[in-house]
Amino acid sequence: MSVNKARQLMIEKIAENVRVECNVTDYGFHNLFEATEKAGYRVIRYPIGSESFLGFALLKDTDRIIFSNSSLILAREIFSVAHEIGHQKLHLSEQGITIIRDDDFKDRDENEIEANYFAACLLMPEDKVNKFIRLELDGKSIDDWNGLDIARIQTAFNVSYDMAVIRLKALHIIPVSVLEDLRLEKLEKTTAKLLKAIKGNADLCQPAEAKKIPAEYLEWVIFNYQEKLIPKKSLETALSYVDLNAEDFETQQEEMDEDKSFDDLLKGMMD
Ligand SMILES: [Zn+2]
Known part of the structure; x- marks a missing residue:
């Protein structure tokens, strides 16, 4: 993490404020798209193809617009919107940058690292993750975790399997060895089957193909x-x-x- 500690804390606070503003009392956002609109953004969702760009954050006159490509699987689209809110909160201003478009989230540019960090804090805040492990997984030892536990976390927080695992690693909840086991398990069983097994939210693995224009x-x-x-x-x-x-x-x-x-x-x- 190349974002310095003070900046990191600030980003975490801004993400927490968005959750408070959106009245998120549960683990994850019930519907991030609606919450984003309630927070004052214009959300446009359109399936522009899985090979196309992921989304953009745009400041136009007084409108703050977030576009997301709904050809992505839903869990990834949710991450895109969270990432674009990050750009809106942290990087766009009337005087400076007014648009940021994302072709992928692998960019190592400082703004991209920050937007990803914001999205992680917004979707899976540390205290909520710990609370989930304590209350819903009954404090089960990490060594006993399997793909079904990740699927439970996915369903509670509405995130992709990969994001759940990466976030758990970043929060030092799971060590690298377990991370690799869990990744292998996903390859073997596929996330959709894991989600079905726990009657979780299997929609997360499908593109929503939503067409939503304000x-x-x-x-x-x-x-x-x-x-x-x-x-x-x-x-x-x-x-x-x-x-x-x-x-x-x-x-x-x-x-x-x-x-x-x-x-x-x-x-x-x-x-
Ligand atoms: Zn970005």
Whole structure:
């Protein structure tokens, strides 16, 4: 961890404040996407393909926008949103950087390490992890842990198997030897089977493919269409994401020639 101790504590506090603000009294967030909106962010979820980028944090005028790629398995998408909240809280400002896009989370850049650390503190705070082990795993000795225990932790905190294991290692709860055993066990049994075995949240291993666009953003698209600033095709594309019809918002106007796609609109937001 190259983030210095004082900064690390500060990040931990900010993450804790977000949990308090979102009223998270349980181990994990029941629904991080809704909580993020309640915390004042505009959340856009769209399945742009598993090979595409993971998400971005954007400051546009007074809007704080978080985009997440819902083609990722749900547990990873949840991590993406937590990571982007980290960028919003720690790195974006009106005067400085207004957008950070993530192609992967392996970047060793200081901001990326910080956003990952923020996400870990937000999703799996140290005190809650210890509480879970004490109360839900009955203080079971680490040597007796198996993949099912990790699946239980995954379900309580709504995180991926890998994130759970990495966080437990970072908190010095499990040693490297156990970490490797647990990783091997995952390869052998697959997380989905482990989650099913404990009747846990198997949705975590599937992409949600969610198409979620904030109402304000749709209103903005409809307004632009009615003001003849964008062609009908863009309106149709934007509305089709949320299963609405362009006809419902039709005004008598001539078709525009310009062939702007919804992707261009998204890009437009990022400029
Ligand atoms: Zn990042």
